[in-house]
Amino acid sequence: MKTPTSSPVAPTHVADIVDDGTAPNPAGAVAASAAFAWRGLLKIRHVPEQLVDATIGPVLLLVSFTYLFGGAIDGSPGAYLQFVLPGVLVMAVLLTTPYAGIALAADRGRGVIDRFRSLPVWTGAPLVGGVAGDAVRSTLAATTVVAVGLVLGFDADGGVAGLLAGVALVVIFAFAVSWILTACALALRSESAVQGTGMTGVFLLVFLSNVFVDPATLPAALETVVGLNPISHLTTAVRGLLSGTSEAGDVVLVLVEAAAITALFAPLTWRGYRAS
Amino acid sequence: MELGDDPAVAREGDLPAIVARGLVKRFDDVVAVDGLDLRVPRGMVYCLLGPNGAGKTTAVRMLATLTAPDAGTVLIEGVDVRDDGARVRRLIGLTGQLASVDDAMSGEENLVLIARLLGLRGDRARQRARRLLAAFELADDAGRLVKTYSGGMRRRLDLAASLVVTPRVLFLDEPTTGLDPVGRLRVWAVVRALTRRGTTVLLTTQQLEEADALAHRIAVLDRGRVVAEGTPAQLKASVGSGAVRVRVADADTRDAAAELLAAATGGEVTLGDDPLALSVRPAGEREAARALAALTDGGVELTEFSIGRPTLDEVFLALTGRDETTAEAVAA
Ligand SMILES: Nc1ncnc2c1ncn2[C@@H]1O[C@H](COP(=O)(O)OP(=O)(O)OP(=O)(O)O)[C@@H](O)[C@H]1O
Numbered sequence A: 001m002k003t004p005t006s007s008p009v010a011p012t013h014v015a016d017i018v019d020d021g022t023a024p025n026p027a028g029a030v031a032a033s034a035a036f037a038w039r040g041l042l043k044i045r046h047v048p049e050q051l052v053d054a055t056i057g058p059v060l061l062l063v064s065f066t067y068l069f070g071g072a073i074d075g076s077p078g079a080y081l082q083f084v085l086p087g088v089l090v091m092a093v094l095l096t097t098p099y100a101g102i103a104l105a106a107d108r109g110r111g112v113i114d115r116f117r118s119l120p121v122w123t124g125a126p127l128v129g130g131v132a133g134d135a136v137r138s139t140l141a142a143t144t145v146v147a148v149g150l151v152l153g154f155d156a157d158g159g160v161a162g163l164l165a166g167v168a169l170v171v172i173f174a175f176a177v178s179w180i181l182t183a184c185a186l187a188l189r190s191e192s193a194v195q196g197t198g199m200t201g202v203f204l205l206v207f208l209s210n211v212f213v214d215p216a217t218l219p220a221a222l223e224t225v226v227g228l229n230p231i232s233h234l235t236t237a238v239r240g241l242l243s244g245t246s247e248a249g250d251v252v253l254v255l256v257e258a259a260a261i262t263a264l265f266a267p268l269t270w271r272g273y274r275a276s
Numbered sequence B: 001m002e003l004g005d006d007p008a009v010a011r012e013g014d015l016p017a018i019v020a021r022g023l024v025k026r027f028d029d030v031v032a033v034d035g036l037d038l039r040v041p042r043g044m045v046y047c048l049l050g051p052n053g054a055g056k057t058t059a060v061r062m063l064a065t066l067t068a069p070d071a072g073t074v075l076i077e078g079v080d081v082r083d084d085g086a087r088v089r090r091l092i093g094l095t096g097q098l099a100s101v102d103d104a105m106s107g108e109e110n111l112v113l114i115a116r117l118l119g120l121r122g123d124r125a126r127q128r129a130r131r132l133l134a135a136f137e138l139a140d141d142a143g144r145l146v147k148t149y150s151g152g153m154r155r156r157l158d159l160a161a162s163l164v165v166t167p168r169v170l171f172l173d174e175p176t177t178g179l180d181p182v183g184r185l186r187v188w189a190v191v192r193a194l195t196r197r198g199t200t201v202l203l204t205t206q207q208l209e210e211a212d213a214l215a216h217r218i219a220v221l222d223r224g225r226v227v228a229e230g231t232p233a234q235l236k237a238s239v240g241s242g243a244v245r246v247r248v249a250d251a252d253t254r255d256a257a258a259e260l261l262a263a264a265t266g267g268e269v270t271l272g273d274d275p276l277a278l279s280v281r282p283a284g285e286r287e288a289a290r291a292l293a294a295l296t297d298g299g300v301e302l303t304e305f306s307i308g309r310p311t312l313d314e315v316f317l318a319l320t321g322r323d324e325t326t327a328e329a330v331a332a
């Protein structure tokens, strides 16, 4: 067959295919990252389960820990709420960290990354945007936990400033952890593997920390492990901030750890991304 | 193979849209692209034609800045890909072999994202997305998740995504694979519309018919090398005249028909897998006419006959010397 004489695309449409000839300047690094963050958050609209993960999940965690285990562990729900709320805050927020990694693994499985990399925008924008989208989710989860905790009767002796600082610290730490999972995503090559690794990792680290129990009650070897776990450091710092007994050293340690994690895993992600 | 100058090339003699010199790409022990040279004048549809594994995708990825070559240079509109990838990406559009759209967003959101990345703000981004969706007949499905699209719809969206801002140079890696015949014609119409507006299109295909219909020039790729280059007509001419193909009405008369054809043309007669089909390659048009006359004079009843210039299939076979792509067995 040779050149078809009648085209199945209406002439008006063919004209629409080409643009008006005024090529705009491509988005800068910040605008491009913001566009990718928007993309990450759009998924909340299409997969509302993600919103459930970020809100209802933490509420259930908090209520069940307070009322189911509170009596057994600490004698009364009220006392245990006081102890466990900062821990649940940490756990709920950590559970929102794998989304950027999962999205990255999915993009790579299809040709989506190729499309982005052929565009005239900063190469890191999809990564930064994705992780920033996670940070919005983390903030949502943290706010939910704090709000529900206050309704249940949590005494925030640290005041509003303490609450805000606690939430901010958890979100900063979660931002760092997101980079671990994006690096994993590029190494593991599958969405479900990232999800599995992320969830297992978070649960393991949370249970080997002081989130739910006082380490002093643990066997010595375990106590050492718990003492070294950055999640324990984060929980301690958040407890201090929320109860107004915060020590600067605790907060600084967490910030240093978050910076170290980011400094290690953001470049790893970057390298994996460039090589893919 | 050197195949004379094309008038279109001479006319567009200035800066070519795409130049590749000595491109090489190895993957472990495979040499995917092995010293590729290309020169694509502006405003042309240029086709890389080759079988599976010929290196088409690898070549396109190197031209479109996605893969760094192990050796060689690429210039897009005169800009060296290695020196200034960012500037090259402002000039190009790419639709890869894998549909590169996000399943978890709607069709419209996919295009709006790209429009924003390319610098269209707010409403302009949405308007451009809607126009393209309408042009690719996706307007009714604009709000649906791409996950729920058919393969053809996804392919159309993917093509639209590389046209949000009309690129100067467009790379299409097997753009019509998996499309129905109408979908294929649509893509061809889009390609022609773009070249009318001055966009240079480099596309890959395994379909000889597509290259023949669309391309101004073709490079035939085999095992990472260009084995022939020229206009479709030049390539066909380089292989000699086309075959006379006939189908007899009765399978029992095929052997007699073969003898008549061989006697009339002096050529080698090919019997198809189809028990009614046979073909011969005569030296020229006169011999071809004589061959048909011999059959009718000999009383062999035919249901079909054709005299063609060689198909690109035949060109391909002649150039690569491999016959696994054909089902025909050569008769003695
Ligand atoms: N990322 C990769 N890693 C290893 N080998 C690769 C890679 N990409 C391509 N190859 C190899 O390089 C060769 C050329 O592959 P390429 O995808 O470029 O061919 P193609 O012409 O596009 O084929 P097709 O028509 O099947 O799409 C093949 O042998 C392939 O196995």
Ligand SMILES: [Mg+2]
Pocket: B056, B057, B058, B097, B173
């Ligand atoms: Mg390919």
